[in-house]
Amino acid sequence: MAGQIPKPVVDSDSKPYWDGLNNHELMIQHCDDCSKHIFYPRLLCPHCFSDQISWTQASGQGKIYSYTVVHRAFGPFADQAPYVVAIVELAEGVRMMTRITGNREDIAIGKPVTVTFEKVDDDLTLPYFKLV
Amino acid sequence: MKSERIAAIVGVAESDLGLVPGKNVLQLQAQAAKAALDDAGFTKDDVDALFTAGNWAWAPNLMLGEYLGIKPKFTDGTNIGGSSFESHVGHALAGIRAGLFDVALITYGSTQRSNPARGAAVPFAPLTEQYERSFGLPMTVGAYALAAMRHMHQYGTTSEQLAEIAVATRKWAMKNEKAMMREPIEIEDVLKSRMIAEPLHLLDCCLVTDGGGAVVVASARAAARAKKRPVWILGHGETHTHNSIANMPDLTMTGARESGRCAFEMAGVTHDEIDVAEIYDSFTITVLLTLEALGFCKPGEGGAFVSGQRTAPGGAFPMNTNGGGLSYTHPGMYGIFLLIEAARQLRGESGERQVPDAKLALVNGTGGVLSSTSTVILGRD
Ligand SMILES: [Zn+2]
Numbered sequence: 001m002a003g004q005i006p007k008p009v010v011d012s013d014s015k016p017y018w019d020g021l022n023n024h025e026l027m028i029q030h031c032d033d034c035s036k037h038i039f040y041p042r043l044l045c046p047h048c049f050s051d052q053i054s055w056t057q058a059s060g061q062g063k064i065y066s067y068t069v070v071h072r073a074f075g076p077f078a079d080q081a082p083y084v085v086a087i088v089e090l091a092e093g094v095r096m097m098t099r100i101t102g103n104r105e106d107i108a109i110g111k112p113v114t115v116t117f118e119k120v121d122d123d124l125t126l127p128y129f130k131l132v
Numbered sequence: 133m134k135s136e137r138i139a140a141i142v143g144v145a146e147s148d149l150g151l152v153p154g155k156n157v158l159q160l161q162a163q164a165a166k167a168a169l170d171d172a173g174f175t176k177d178d179v180d181a182l183f184t185a186g187n188w189a190w191a192p193n194l195m196l197g198e199y200l201g202i203k204p205k206f207t208d209g210t211n212i213g214g215s216s217f218e219s220h221v222g223h224a225l226a227g228i229r230a231g232l233f234d235v236a237l238i239t240y241g242s243t244q245r246s247n248p249a250r251g252a253a254v255p256f257a258p259l260t261e262q263y264e265r266s267f268g269l270p271m272t273v274g275a276y277a278l279a280a281m282r283h284m285h286q287y288g289t290t291s292e293q294l295a296e297i298a299v300a301t302r303k304w305a306m307k308n309e310k311a312m313m314r315e316p317i318e319i320e321d322v323l324k325s326r327m328i329a330e331p332l333h334l335l336d337c338c339l340v341t342d343g344g345g346a347v348v349v350a351s352a353r354a355a356a357r358a359k360k361r362p363v364w365i366l367g368h369g370e371t372h373t374h375n376s377i378a379n380m381p382d383l384t385m386t387g388a389r390e391s392g393r394c395a396f397e398m399a400g401v402t403h404d405e406i407d408v409a410e411i412y413d414s415f416t417i418t419v420l421l422t423l424e425a426l427g428f429c430k431p432g433e434g435g436a437f438v439s440g441q442r443t444a445p446g447g448a449f450p451m452n453t454n455g456g457g458l459s460y461t462h463p464g465m466y467g468i469f470l471l472i473e474a475a476r477q478l479r480g481e482s483g484e485r486q487v488p489d490a491k492l493a494l495v496n497g498t499g500g501v502l503s504s505t506s507t508v509i510l511g512r513d
Contacts, residue, residue, distance in 0.1 A: 004255055008262030040263045066285070066383055068277035069330040070270055075254075077268035085269045087278060087378050097264045097378040109285040126266055 003076040007124060013041045016055050021125040024117045026058040028094060039094035060115035062090040062129065067100060067107060088113055088129050099128045106131055139228040140355040140362030141221070141510065143172030143348030144472040149461045150312050152342040153246040157188045158199045160241035160344030165200060168346035173359030174235060179348075181206035181227060181236035185216035185465060188242075196239065206233045212372055213499020214412055216240075217347065217468040218506035222368030224349040234354040241344030242463035248340070264376055270329060273337055273415065275377035275501035277329035280417040282383040284331060286432065291331055293435035294416040295322035298335050298458055300444035301413060305455025307445065307485035312339055313459040336416040338457035338466070345468040347475070363475045366401065366492075366511045369394025372504035380502060384432075387505040388425035388496055395494075395507035403428055406509075407490040408477045409449065410470040412498040413456040422496050426507070450487045453477060467497035471508065478512045 010018050017040075020027030029038040033050035037058075044051045067086035070077075077083075084100040084107055100107055101116065113129040120126060145167030147160040155163070161184070169175060182197050182204040189195040193209045196202075206227050210219050217238055224236040257265035269275065283289045299319055305311035317335065325334040355362040369391035374380045396402070409428075413419045420434035428449070429437040443451035452458075454473040457466045474493040476482045495508040 005268065006254060006257040006261075006265040008266065009256050009258040010262070011259075014262060040260060066278045066282040068269075068274055068281055068332075069327075070268065070274060071327045071329065072273075073268055073270055077270070080268065083268065085267050085274060085278075087383075095378050097267050097269065097376070099267050109282065120266070124266075 005076045005120070013043065017041050018124070020057070021117060021127060026060050026115050026127055027055050028058045028090070028092060029053050030056045037092040037094050039096055059091045061112065062088040063112050064100065064107065064109050065089045065095055066109055069104060086129070096127070101128055101130050137352050137364050139225045139349055139351055140364045141347055141471065141475045142350045142355050142358035142360060142362055143168040143174065144475045145171055145346050146310065146469070146472060147241065147344035149310055149343035150341050151245055152243070155243070157186065157241040157243055157344070158196065160243070160342070161196060161239040161346065162200060164241070164344045164346035165237055165239050168348050169237070171360065172348045172350070174348060176200065176202060178235045178354070179237045180204055181208070181224065181233040183208045183220040183224065183236055183238040185209060185211040185220070185240065186242070187211070202237070206236070212504035212506070214414065214465040214467045215370070215497025215499035215504045215506040216465060217471060218368070218495055218497035218508045219370045221347065221349060221365055221471060221508050222370055222506065225365045225368055228349070228351045234351045236349040238347040238349065238468065239344065240465060240468045242465065243342045244464045245340050245342040260376065264378060272501050273332060274329045276415040276417050277332045278377055279380070279383045279421065279502060280331050283417065283421065286384055287435070289420065289435040291323055291333070292319055293439055294336055294420065295319040296438045296441060297413070297416040297419050297443065298322045300438070300441050300447065301452045301456040301458045303444045304453050304485055305459035308455045308460055311455035311460040312341060313455070332415060332417065338414045338462040339459070341461045341463050343461050343463040345472050347468060347471050360479060361512065363478045363510050363512055365508065367395035367397070367399030367509035368507065369398070370504070370506035374503055375500065377501040384421065386421050386425040386498065386502050388422050388498070388507060389427070391505040391507040392426040392496065395509045399509040399511070401492060401509060406492050406494045407450070408453060408474065408487045408493045409451045410453070410474045410493065410495045411451055412466060412470060412496060413452055413458050414462070414466065414498065416458070418498055418502070421502065422498060426494070426496060445485065453482060453485050453487060465499070467499070470495045470497060474510050478510055
């Protein structure tokens with residue numbers, strides 16, 4: 001691999017999220033006022049502006065909203081191509097960027113997926129998804 | 133048309149374009165600014181408002197103003213990506229309407245071809261970038277690929293339909309001596325070009341060039357003493373809907389629905405009255421999504437709308453008449469070149485590629501990853 005992949009700069013918005021992934025839990029936020037789920041984590045609810053926010057463990061189930069197979073990649077990712085980057089919509093209603101692992105031929109928009117935990121190093125685990 | 137004649141584009145110019153290794157971003161902007169002021173018949177001392185967008189300095193307006201010797205009484209460095217310059221035109225109209233200044237100079241310059249930063253290792257992902265950067269989506273093509281894939285899934289849009297846009301745009305470029313790519317291409321050539329991020333091929337993607345441009349906007353009072361006839365700014369609208377592609381509310385619908393609606397309402401014109409359209413074409417999918425969002429066709433009908441070379445020279449919908457970002461030039465933030473071409477079309481200066489008797493032009497900039505849109509409607513007397 002040509003160099004290190006970009007590392008998240010963990011802050012007080014994101015620490016419970018990254019800590020959760022290290023413990024193989026996908027943690028997202030929930031608004032106590034409007035009851036919507038929130039991703040990525042933030043100080044207030046982007047739907048109703050409430051600051052009554054709590055953390056909850058997501059089911060880890062979702063479906064593929066869109067994806068692309070990357071053939072031309074740059075920098076630290078150049079040697080990994082081809083690979084699949086996707087936007088997954090979780091059962092809780094929020095969307096997140098991720099990688100889909102497994103056979104590329106089987107991947108399609110709308111298919112159900114479940115979270116996996118891809119350990120990069122002792123400090124960083126990324127949420128990937130695989131077809132159910 | 134119900135709109136008032138408040139402000140007009142009176143001068144436009146490009147700098148050197150393509151591969152320009154000998155010039156820095158300030159030189160490119162100075163070259164374009166001088167040529168655009170000459171085009172207007174104005175001098176530097178006429179300028180009392182300065183607009184630029186870029187990331188080549190901590191505060192680009194400060195460095196540019198100093199370099200050009202301009203001390204503006206109104207300054208605006210709005211940077212929302214490639215659509216920034218359509219917003220600058222809208223903001224200039226608002227400032228002139230408020231009586232704050234008379235002559236605005238808008239410039240852009242980039243040396244991204246000669247000094248590529250792409251692929252350079254940026255080891256840390258701060259703030260909201262931390263949730264995405266580690267997955268290796270190539271920017272910005274990967275984000276547009278995600279949108280294209282979703283549009284294909286939802287509406288059955290095909291790679292052939294996207295290729296129609298690239299082929300038609302190349303036909304316009306063949307009529308523009310300043311265009312970088314002037315060899316004819318067929319739909320097959322697009323489909324056989326190297327896959328970059330599925331479903332986008334190399335020829336679905338814009339060029340990577342150096343270059344700069346400048347636009348001079350004047351109040352009606354100042355425009356009266358300009359050398360060229362005014363290109364009136366009749367309508368403007370802008371919005372941004374998200375920053376990263378995972379947060380785009382609907383991957384098939386851009387903010388041009390809102391910015392376009394605002395611009396049409398302000399201008400008091402209808403879609404049928406538009407004679408020529410200059411639509412930001414970072415990728416073929418950008419154009420298709422924008423045509424739908426602006427309401428030139430219904431959601432999902434963009435593929436059919438561009439088929440049969442309808443946007444090519446001689447087609448029913450003349451679009452991207454300079455050859456676009458796909459074939460003419462694309463120095464990173466392309467929006468200023470849309471304005472330059474629209475103004476030339478309305479002045480009847482586009483030579484071999486002139487759309488006959490063009491009176492009304494629509495310009496739509498798109499920035500980021502379909503993040504921002506800014507729409508301008510221009511018209512001549
Ligand atoms: Zn809420």
